[in-house]
Amino acid sequence: MFRLTFSLACAAATLVPHFVHAAETVEVIHWWTSSSETAAVAKFKEAASKRGLAWKDLAVGGGDNQRILLKARVGKGAPPDAAQINADVRSYAANRENLSNLDEVAAKGKWDEVLPEPLRRFARQGGKSYVAVPVNVHRQNVMWINAEALKKLGATSAPKTWDEFFVLADKAKAAGMVPLAMGDDIWVNFTFTQVAFTTMKPDEFRRAFYDLDDALLKGPGVVKAFEVMRKLRGYVDRSAPTRKWNEATQMVIQGRALAQVMGDFAKGEFNIAGKKPGVDYLCAAVPGSGRSHLFTSDAFLFFKQPKSSKAQMDLAEVFMDRDAQVAFSQAKGSVPARMDADVSGFDECARQSYADFVAGAKDGTIATSPSLMQTPARIGAWRDVVLGFWNDPDMTAQQAAAKMASAARSN
Structure with a gap:
């Protein structure tokens, strides 16, 4: 019996290498x-595991902290295999020899066919080759409105234009309600971007904030955006500068404020509060933007490693996998970056966002946030102009627009 058992054990040992492979x-x-x-990340980890990949997680609390650590790792010559990225892609793409070439996996996955042009441009950053893998889309031009408050003001639908919003805002103010819930300075700049997207045609917006068209940056569209911002300033309460964005969202949820301009990630606050879209709140496109879609995207860079890059390319395929993107976005509150996903299981807000995203890709009415296309220095310079205008009632809209153009030239 001993000899038989020993023989079977030896035979089994010789077979193991043929069907068990160590995960990369x-x-x-x-x-x-x-x-x-x-x-949400767990969905990508699960998909990676099915591809035979062992995901070594390095989760860093806070985007700024992650960026600092990533920069330090890259500077020391010890970058991770993959890194989440959005606003800093341009900086890393300037040194492409440090990044893995994604052309083969992109061609295999037909990325050119499933990603809209603005996302392709973002993922290539001025070159012919892909340097990043977009995994999702967060719509930014969303106005969140308390449905009960809207009803009290005698309205049944979201405002389609800024003039319609100002009429509602005046009524809200008279009723003792904050018309527009606002957070600290970063969200003032965020709101300006959404407003500019409504006062310019999408192609003008892209040419101004991607290509730095001087005439457009100081032109009537940007001037009009500052004029709208000046008027919005009068509908924001004094406590806004010390308020976090989610605290502003709570004001809308509780009916203390009529509306907030915020990305679709605000939906998580409504979900936690047990609120339902179309019943307790409206998630409408920012007034003036119609079905046009302004978005940001999370993406991943892949850094060259001394060892084989096969595992990295496998992970790139996981990130672009249609089912993986759907599962991730359902948990994250975003929508897939791909245009061929099945979002029938998503909620009302997400389905509308995705429909506008796909339609906009076909008719040219989508755009990415300027932060995805520009250097942090230029974005910071524009932010300073916006905040300077917001806090200085004596600065004219024309002067602010001229400063925007000047900041583009000097940064």
Whole structure:
């Protein structure tokens, strides 16, 4: 019996290498650490595991902290295999020899066919080759409105234009309600971007904030955006500068404020509060933008490693996988970056966002946030102009627009 058992054990040992393969490890650095974000990342981890990849997680709380750590790792010559990125792609793309070539996997996955032009441009950053893999889309031009408050003001639908919003805002103010819930300075700049997207045609917006068209940056569209911002300033309460964005969202949820301009990630606050879209709140396109879609995107860079890059390319395929993107976005609150996804299981707000995203890709009415296309220095310079105008009632809209053009030239 002993000899038989020993023989079987030896035979089994010789067979193991033929069907058991050690998983290839990929180190991934990201800033998704909240409960919903962790649940979303788990979907990518699960898909990676099915591809025989061992995901080595490096989750860093806070986007700024992650960026600092990533920069330090790259500077020391010890970058991770993959890194979450959005606003800093341009900086890393300037040194392409440090990044893995994604052309083969992109051609195999037909990325050119499934990604809209603005996302392709973002993922290539001025070159012919892909340097990043977009995994999702967050719509930014959304106005969140308390449905009960809207009803009290005698309205049944979201305002389609800024003039319609100002009429509602005056009524809200008279009723003791904050017309527009606002957060600290970063969200003032965020709101300006959404407003500019409504006062310019999408192609003008792209030429101004991507290509730095001087005439457009100081032209009537940007001037009009500052004029709208001046008027919006009168509908924001004094406590806004010390308020976080989610605290502003709570004001809308509780009916203390009529509306807020915020990306679709605000939906998580409504979900936690047990509120339902179309019943307790409206998630409408920002007044004046119609079905046009302005978005930001999370993406991943892949850094060259001494060892084989096969595991990295496998992970790139996971990130672009249609089902993986759907599962991730359902947990994250975003929508897939691909235009061929099945979003029938998403909620009302997400389905509308995705429909506008896909339609906009076909008719040219979508655009990415300027932060995805420009250097942090230029974005910072524009932010300073916007905040200077917001806090200085004596600065004219024409002067602010001229400063925007000047900041583009000097940064």
